[in-house]
Amino acid sequence: MKKGKMTESQWNNLVKSGGIVEGSNWFPSQSFLDGYNASSSFNVPDITDRKELGKMKDFLRPVMISIRESKRVLLDGPTFQNSPAWNIHPLMSEDVIIRNLNVRNPWYSQNGDGLDLESCKNALIYNNTFDVGDDAICIKSGKDQDGRDRAIPTENVIIKNNIVYHGHGGVTVGSEMSSGVKNIHVSNCTFIGTDIGLRFKSTRGRGGVVENIWISNIDMIGIPTEAIGFNMFYTGNSPIIEEDQSEEDEAREEKMMPVTEETPVFRNISMKNIQVTNSETAAFFMGLPEMKLENVRLENAILEAKNGITAIDAAGLELINVRVLGTDEVPLTIYNSQGVTVSGYEFEKNGKPAVRILGNSDQIELDQADFSSPDQISKGNGLPASAVKLK
Template sequence: MLKYLSLLSLLALPALAAAQSFPVNLRPMQTTSFRADTTRITQFGAVADGLTVNTKAFQQAIDACSQQGGGVVLVPRGHWRTGPLTLRSNVNLHVAAGALVQFSNQRSDYQLIKTNWEGLDAVRNQPLLYGHDLENVAITGQGILDGAGEAWWMVQKARTPEGEWKALVASGGVLNEKQDRWYPSAQSLKGTTVKEAGVLTAEKSEIKDFEEIKDYLRPDFIVLDRCKRLLFEGVTFQNSPAWTVHPMRSQEVVVRNITVLNGPYTPNTDALDLESCQGGLVEGCTFSVGDDAICIKSGRNEQGRIRAMPTENFLIRNCTVYRAHGGFVIGSEMSGGARNIYVQNCTFIGTDIGLRFKTTRGRGGVVERIFMENIDMKDIGGEAILFDMYYMIKDPTPQVAGSKERPASPAKPVDEGTPQFRNMHMRNVTCNGARTALMVRGLPEMAIKDISLENAVLQSQKGLICIEADNIRLHNVAFLSTATDPVLEVHNSQNILLSAIRYPANATTLLRVSGAEKARNIKLLHTDTSAAKQALELGAGMKKKAVTVSQR
């Protein structure tokens, strides 16, 4: 029997109380359910000696379990070696406490397949765990799955202790021309010279077209594509060659109490990528990885827009992220959109960015109805909160040395490739240490719209930077920034409400407003401005009537 549950019924009562500020509005969903019958991999000859390759035994156990109507495939305690595996419907792969499953470090054990990578149709090495068009699939338990990512990763000399670097070079592989990057094979290095390596095109449409760069096309750890009712619970995934847990074009996804551990400089090792998925719960997870942690995606550029499958209707709560490029992230491959996502009670420690929303021209897509609350951050390298429409592009409006004025950034025509960020709300946020507290950077032709932040204490070097935005509302926010000239910068933006703002007592300038052609209806209210040497500074050509400053 399938279990039919409202997603709200999965929530504990204390969490419901905390969520009253942003009522969770999600559709009912089905969850996984399995027969009690258990199939052991040892029944098919698997040996836990850390030496025997058990790929055949693992696969036979999975296939037999599915053919018999489904159930649990048990991986008992022990050290098990295997190559890549294909999952089946109605199978719960249960990795028991004390079990270590070591995937093959022989790149030749993996075959190239047609799949999707970073939002585009592509050829990659097959995932370590793979399935498509499946129903009712789970990976559970308290054991460890190790992806042997070191067999695939590039390594940078500057980020490697000298002794380890010498040992790595001596072990084989190849170096680039500058001798500052090590690659596991010549194929791996060759892939760096190919634009959009692995992407399927009219000129390169067959798997054989990519054989010469096979080793560069690193596999994801687990991909479940076009599947229904998925559960990932309890297990530890570590050392992934690329993205780790990657449900794609799937429905009713539950990710509970998993751990993902990838090294700090391991390339593209996202922890969790929910790509074009509908409906689910992520809770109680711990992540420390070399790229983004909890990431929402939906395809890239025209292919993503044609796919037209937003990631939507998710609750993400009670997760902890240590090292990562971003704690909770949307983008940059978000061309199919993202909406109706709730993020609650999460902690980010030592991530490059905390809450990270990224896109760029050409993506298209709409990100909206995102609700985040009770977010705590510490030692953030860049922005605590970032909304950026110039991902991977040079700053469009750099300030000239010695000048506070931002040069003009020309608008481009709005078309299907113009992305949109709108209707996103945050409350109860703290950050102890960041370069910038909050940065909002839209496009001249498409402002970032309808963003609110309420009840926040943000300690950082810089406070607020708001560029090309419309209807931004900040209430009861403490910008405890060390750079206080200005604490708050608003450029080319309109309908900005800053209410009950706190700031350092030694501030030189509290608020600077610039962009005479666009800036209007900027309000700083219910804020004691007397602690700043200058409450308001206007940029070139600005008129006073565009800004209202009042302690009421």
């Protein structure tokens, strides 16, 4: 248990119950701590000897429901709660229907995912309620080399009419998506207090292609971080826009890496009719320097948040009829991105530019009708005049 995930009284009661405290982490037993110390990746110890693993039994948390290599699966109606790790994990299965479920874990539970659909084909997920300690509805397809060797993508999935309360992501793709994810339709979902609403995550080393995602009619309320989040530097160093860097931020250099089978690809993703109220950040789009986040379209969106939209290392990004409300910062920042189109853009004047364009950005096309003054468009130093076109 992480201290930062609990209230002070919860943490004090937990410590009084026993266990071992090291730094800001609480461990239920020495067996659990031994397994934690023996693990360099997630929650799997780097040990194969069964006798040694037996000494770490407390750390080896199973998922609650594991369905492997099955066909015509139906889960309809039960409540699943308080799982050791993930609640429900269909793996390498086909024709899966998951409906009318209540899935619950304490909000502070470690790896307490709701549903992890991994390397599955033809799935319907609808009319469910999630209140969990990690990602709620998560689409996966294996991790790194093991996932690429499996070569079974998650494909042909419909997700609709679901409600998510606590959770690290409402609907999440990744970060373990190394066999690929394609043909996903998400609609008519509500996220209330979910850490991130629509969440896409990966990192160098994963490989895999995520493509052909259609999302529509999503309502989000009280999202404490990003309503829409794309992060291709998950668990790794990401670039920081120089003007936004505080003294506490680590200075990071954006490096171009070779494109290999380990390079993740996210492309052809459409989001339409999105409403966000009382949230922290409207949207964050971040690809890799060597593999841009490609062809993402956000259309007909009303985003009320303290922070606006940021796009880093994106190509072919379209923002059509997007309204950014409530921010005291720059509503839209574009950094190291190419082929960005913005039209029907509405924003509240707050004394700062409406659009800030930085880095090696190019082919930025803005709708002249959206701006009453040239001062509303800010260009970084060294950016050529031809990089931005008013149409």
